[in-house]
Amino acid sequence: MVEDEARMFKGRLVRSFFLDQNINLEWEHRKYEWTPENPVLFDVSLTFVSGDGEADRIDSYFAMRKVSVENGRFLLNNRPY
Secondary structure, eight states, X not given: OEEEEEEEETTEEEEEEEXXXXXXXXXXXXXXXXXXXXXXXXXXXXXXXXXXXXXXXEEEEEOXXXXXXXXXXXXXXXXXX
16 A cells, blocks of 8 residues: 655645555464564665665564464464463
8 A cells, every 4th residue: 555645835845655565475484483582583674766876775674473363362473372
């Protein structure tokens, strides 16, 4: 989902947008799944490029995990926790 919005503030045009993207992966390697006992984090970089080259860059991290509730039980990575 992408939301795009343009507004006028003090004669200046300001543009902002919101990007919401979910990625679902089938993951077979449990050693890379995040748990409190094994808090594996992955580094990620997102680079925005314009015609003049790199416009912005975001560095962050993420974890591979699934959190859910099934039959009233809390599951982490499809296992009771």
